[in-house]
Amino acid sequence: MNIRYYAITDKGNFRSHNEDSFFANGEFLCGQVQGELAEVRETDTEDFPALFALADGLGGHEAGEVASKTALEKLSWMARAIQPLEELPPLGWKNLIRKINTEVNFHGQSIGKPSMGTTLVGCLLGKKKSWVFNVGDSRLYHMTDGRLSKVTVDHNISEELGGLSGRNLLTSCIGGGSKDMQADIFDLTGKLSPGDHILLCTDGLTEVLNIDYMEKVIREHEDLKEICSILSEEANLKMTRDNHTVLLVRINRL
Structure with missing residues (x-):
């Protein structure tokens, strides 16, 4: 599968710093006020799967930018250690994310920031299998035939109760001192076509x-x-009150 991708992050209008981080197929960008990839990248998953992820450090907790960076660093390390990663079953993916949760909690305790936490959303696009994983309320969308739809489910009070309030109250995150973490895994295998887009934000x-x-x-x-x-x-023109990150992938050909 041949793909092109790009990503940008910005602190927004009201925050003094950026607690978002992104990982784009081997490239990290963490804790920058504003940053982006140097150019649109291209790769082919025929030889090695492509891994993309975003992490949004929790602003109400300490060291959110450290939590988001740590989560992506651990994800990257485990992706290299577990091969072939695309053949990992859903339970294996959940165990991998639980390990990341443990590592972020441990690191937070070691630096005196035990409550630091982050969201985590991403996808692995491989030759045989394609997966989506999510903890928290960062999102992944899939656009096919000109229609954009949300793949992930927000882990917050609003989503669970079906209301408009409670969007900022997460029911699951990476770190934050929590051991009882919910991770969702979605299988995109066979659902991607040339011209499709995957949007993470x-x-x-x-x-x-x-x-x-x-x-x-x-x-x-x-x-x-x-x-x-x-x-x-x-x-920014709409006066978003939070940091924001956008990562976009286009499927060129299968």
Whole structure:
């Protein structure tokens, strides 16, 4: 599978620093006020699967930027250690994420920040299998045939109760001193087609931009960097109160 991808992160309008981090197929960007990949990247998953992930450090906890960076570093390390990663079953993925949770909690205790926590959402695109994983309320969307749909389920009070309030009250996260963590695994194998897009983003974007607008931008623009920039800039114009990160992947051919 040949893919192209790009990512951008921004602290938004009101935060003094950025607690978001992203991992784009081997490249990290963590804790920067504003940052992006140097250019649109291209890779082929025929030889090795491509791994993408976002982590949104929890602003109400200590050292959110450390938690998000640590979670992605542990994910990257485990992805290299577990081979072939794409053949890991759903239970194996959940055990991997539980290990990341343990590592983030341990690191937080070791630096005197036991309550630090983060969301984690990502996907692995492989030759044989493609997976999505999620903890918290960062999201992954899949666009096919010009229609954008949300794959992940937010782990917050609002999602569980079906209401509008409680969006900032997470029911599951990485770290935060919690051992009882919920991780969701979704199988995208056989569901991807040439021309499809995968959009990963933190809630600083989705709290101000609705799915119809995001779909319209992706549908009407070809360049991945331009799409990410438009979404990020619009989030700031809409006065998002949080950091936001956008990572976009396009499937060129299977």
